Amino acid sequence: MQRIDSVNARANQNGQGKNGFHDNADLSGQDATYLTPPFMNTIQEELANAIEGFSKSLDPTDNTQLLAVLKQISQQASNASDDLKQRVIQLESFVENSVDYFYPVGTIVDFGIQNINPNVRFVGTTWIRHGEGRVSVGLIVDSDPTAPSWTKNVNGFGGTFNQSLEVENLPPHKHSKTDKFNKFAALAQDVRSTVYDKNEGYGGLTSSENDNSKIEMEMAVSSLTAKAWEDAAEQSVGQGEMFSIVQPSIVVNRWVRIA
Numbered sequence: 649m650q651r652i653d654s655v656n657a658r659a660n661q662n663g664q665g666k667n668g669f670h671d672n673a674d675l676s677g678q679d680a681t682y683l684t685p686p687f688m689n690t691i692q693e694e695l696a697n698a699i700e701g702f703s704k705s706l707d708p709t710d711n712t713q714l715l716a717v718l719k720q721i722s723q724q725a726s727n728a729s730d731d732l733k734q735r736v737i738q739l740e741s742f743v744e745n746s747v748d749y750f751y752p753v754g755t756i757v758d759f760g761i762q763n764i765n766p767n768v769r770f771v772g773t774t775w776i777r778h779g780e781g782r783v784s785v786g787l788i789v790d791s792d793p794t795a796p797s798w799t800k801n802v803n804g805f806g807g808t809f810n811q812s813l814e815v816e817n818l819p820p821h822k823h824s825k826t827d828k829f830n831k832f833a834a835l836a837q838d839v840r841s842t843v844y845d846k847n848e849g850y851g852g853l854t855s856s857e858n859d860n861s862k863i864e865m866e867m868a869v870s871s872l873t874a875k876a877w878e879d880a881a882e883q884s885v886g887q888g889e890m891f892s893i894v895q896p897s898i899v900v901n902r903w904v905r906i907a
Contacts, residue, residue, distance in 0.1 A: 650690050654682040747773060751905055756784075758900040766903050778904035783807070783897060810890035 651657075651667045656679055661668025672678040696706055699713045702720060707713060747770045751757065756778055757766065766775040785806075788799045798804035 649694055650687060652681060652684070652687050654684045654687070657681050744772060753905050753907060756902060756904045758902050760900060762901060764901060766905070773905055774907035775903040775905050778902045780902070783895070809892065809894055811893050812888060812890045 651662075652669060653667060656672060657667040658670035658672065658681060659667055661670055669681040671680045695714060699706060699717055702717050704713060704717070751766075751770065751773070759766075766773065782805075785799055785804075787802060788795045796806055798806040
């Protein structure tokens with residue numbers, strides 16, 4: 649494209665450096681701006697190219713060809729806009745469906761990020777914190793009789809941070825009168841003599857006429873003196889404090905999707 653550049657074209661007619669047409673009536677003896685063949689050929693080819701560029705042949709009997717091209721361009725732009733809108737809708741649907749595919753309701757996710765919130769990251773879904781302070785345990789699906797019942801159902805709940813030992817948790821053991829835990833009477837003792845010596849106690853251990861033959865069933869309780877009763881008295885030891893049974897752990901930011 650070019651601007652008119654004939655000898656009497658009006659300089660700066662359409663702005664600084666933009667020549668234009670003028671009747672030049674304000675200039676004595678000056679004709680109106682001349683048209684030049686190069687300028688008219690430029691106008692012709694610009695218009696013709698616009699029409700032929702849309703695979704249309706020039707038709708000298710049709711003065712609406714350029715208008716038809718402009719309408720076609722407008723329609724294509726509108727279609728492109730509609731197509732873009734549709735693609736945006738499809739993309740949004742894809743993202744939403746992807747979340748549902750990868751994170752269906754009930755999914756539990758551990759994040760290694762302190763302040764992440766999946767309700768914000770995955771718009772349109774609902775999440776709540778899950779298992780705060782709890783360790784995950786794999787679901788037991790077989791009939792293992794030794795497994796506690798809570799390990800056989802999803803969201804089963806069990807365990808504790810601290811535990812106190814009960815009597816049934818202690819290993820089997822025995823105590824004599826010289827142990828820290830003195831018993832009221834000593835188990836499994838065959839007494840050689842029924843005479844109790846205040847310094848030595850009963851005589852050595854051996855079979856006696858009162859032998860039960862089941863050592864764990866025998867109790868040496870006869871002929872106890874005051875000193876013997878004192879020696880045989882049960883002593884109380886321990887404070888019953890709870891101890892930690894938590895395994896080495898690492899904390900994560902855990903959420904479960906509920907909707």
